[in-house]
Amino acid sequence: MSSSPTKKTFVVTRFDPDQDEHPRTDTYEIPVREDWKVLDALNYIKDEVDPTLSHRWSCRMAVCGSCGMQVNGEPKLTCKTALAEYGDTVVVAPLANFPVVRDLVVEMEAFMEKFKAVKPWMIHAKERAAEEGTYLQSPAELQAFKQFSMCINCMLCYAACPVVANEPSFLGPAAVALGHRYNQDSRDDGDAERNEVFREDGGVFACSYANECSEVCPKNVDPAAAVQQAKLLNVLDWAKSFVVPRGGKS
Template identity: 75%
Template sequence: MSDGQQKKTFVITRFDPDRDDAPRKQAYEIPVHPDWKVLDALNFIKDEIDATLSHRWSCRMAVCGSCGMMVDGEPRLTCKEALSQYGDTVDVAPLANFPVVRDLVIEADGFMEKLTHVKPWIIRAKELAVEEGPMRQSPAELEEFKQFSMCINCMLCYSACPVVANEPEFIGPAAIALGHRYSLDSRDEGAADRNEIFRGEGTVFSCSFANECSEVCPKHVDPAAAVNQAKLNAVIDWATSLVLPRGGDK
């Protein structure tokens, strides 16, 4: 490292349930490269200074969804954020609104259960046989749901969501977007099932439309729009079922 190299201080939240009663902050001053992302700095600290630092990462190209953390108080994918946009001191903490396993690692099982709950798979009254070949889907039909299928399950939206903060059981933006994605898919016949789920407690009607989820989404999924649409569909479906008790399916 040359003497002229820029340095930054990383103030990192540390917590090891084997040793600590409560989270603490630990500061590391390190030389940084102008091309680095936030994740590169964490990996430098891990490799060169403190091997006990725990964080998740893998693809380092913003698609595996592992490395979400709070950077200067905002939920971010650390492999995507250029270090150059931050000041001399950078605060890194685990994603907000999740239980912490250790250091920068949060507990994700709750999200996995929420995801499963919305039935994020193609539902059909009668399964197609493979011999029938691929279904037709026009580019316009694909466009209907494509944006909501881009969710990488990074869970930044849960950290940003004020409802999740107060009501941890709220099923949350990503799960709703993914459930809604299947309901919008021309190949799916499960919208009524999911509307039923979305009329349940702690789902779409808990959303307060803060829109924070869409603002932090690193993949521009716009989960707030999905929640909005899902809410409307759940209501219409319910109203239709009052008029036509056996109707409501598409």
């Protein structure tokens, strides 16, 4: 028996910079299927009710990270969030802590800048000649960073973090987790460089371990663990920098 439609009400944030002084809400009552996700409802609204609604989405299967929004106050991937979890009224808003470009679309450029700041690429002390072959990595070495490489850049963690809300310079959970991912990678030699970035204003020590980032992460990356681990390793690296002189590389 296929699922039969009932109705739910969606209170959706709207904002058109050319027409609206401030964000406002529009309310839509639409038929929904019991197996729908929030994204299905938004797409229905756009397709059948109000084509002016703007929202980001792509893969529909929680791997692209595009569809993050506040659903009844919690940051969620709308493609992964079942309507069955909610009652008759669902409130959909753009991700918290981000400037709003239009409707449910947020400005993510600052997120990209923070990413670049942690140097998320392999840094080698010495480039390896092709004749030397590939890098070998044991399963244990892979386990040291694999979890932190699973981030899909959905920014839910930034929407949940109270420090992101209060400190514009804070790198944020995903960026630190990514930097930590590289620091933990046995093929990478860039620990010292990244740890200096981590010690700057808005670095890892700005985190107050609210753990909200890990609570909302849809991929179990556990960025809070990454940040706390990064703090400890940073203290050790900082202490080591007094004892062992750094090479000329900056």
